[in-house]
Amino acid sequence: MQRIGGGRLRGRVLKELPSGVAGLRPTGARVRGAxxxxxxxxxHDARVLDxxxxxxxxxxxxxxxGARHLTLLDCDARVVSHLGAQARALGIDAQxxxxxxxxxxxxxxxxxxxxxxxxxxxxxxxxxxxxxDPVVLLLAEGGWLAHNAAVMCESERVRGxxxxxxxxxxxxxxxxxxYGQAHVDIARATNxxxxxx
Numbered sequence: 001m002q003r004i005g006g007g008r009l010r011g012r013v014l015k016e017l018p019s020g021v022a023g024l025r026p027t028g029a030r031v032r033g034a035x036x037x038x039x040x041x042x043x044h045d046a047r048v049l050d051x052x053x054x055x056x057x058x059x060x061x062x063x064x065x066g067a068r069h070l071t072l073l074d075c076d077a078r079v080v081s082h083l084g085a086q087a088r089a090l091g092i093d094a095q096x097x098x099x100x101x102x103x104x105x106x107x108x109x110x111x112x113x114x115x116x117x118x119x120x121x122x123x124x125x126x127x128x129x130x131x132x133d134p135v136v137l138l139l140a141e142g143g144w145l146a147h148n149a150a151v152m153c154e155s156e157r158v159r160g161x162x163x164x165x166x167x168x169x170x171x172x173x174x175x176x177x178x179y180g181q182a183h184v185d186i187a188r189a190t191n192x193x194x195x196x197x
Contacts, residue, residue, distance in 0.1 A: 002026055007066060014086060021079055031184065042149070044065075049144070051073050052121075056082075059072050060090060063092050073102075107138035107142055116143065120144070123152075129156070136153070137168045149189040151188075152184065153185045153187075156183070171190070
């Protein structure tokens with residue numbers, strides 16, 4: 001059972017995840033708490049993009065802690081339906097845009113958002129580490145990020161070794177820490193990656 005860990009929705013229980021969806025792995029409460037402790041200054045009034053929605057725990061937690069709007073993507077129709085039902089149950093659906101989309105195609109094929117994002121979560125299934133490098137490159141080069149935006153990546157540690165993300169020009173690593181099997185990396189957008197008019 002997952003719960004929102006902080007903010008105005010603290011303690012609210014998240015719905016049980018749909019069964020049979022490959023790679024669906026919610027971020028644990030301890031790791032989520034550590035992420036938001038580090039990102040606190042980026043959350044208030046933020047526009048948030050969660051590229052691999054999954055359980056929605058990271059995105060919904062950001063709204064609970066004061067984010068303005070959340071865009072959630074997932075490529076599985078069952079997960080998208082689940083996320084919509086969860087947002088309605090929490091009473092935050094008016095602050096959410098939930099779409100069925102592949103993260104790489106979404107960033108590559110669409111024009112950048114009219115309003116750039118202040119916080120981006122990149123938390124794909126552990127079995128797909130190959131998506132990190134293209135995703136962070138597209139974020140940095142595509143005008144998706146506000147000035148000083150934060151990009152959080154959660155990956156799997158394999159036999160104690162963490163994934164090495166190829167941070168592109170315009171994204172500067174600021175935090176890296178292991179939490180059991182998970183590893184969290186956070187980078188900040190510099191002027192080079194900020195939204196272009």
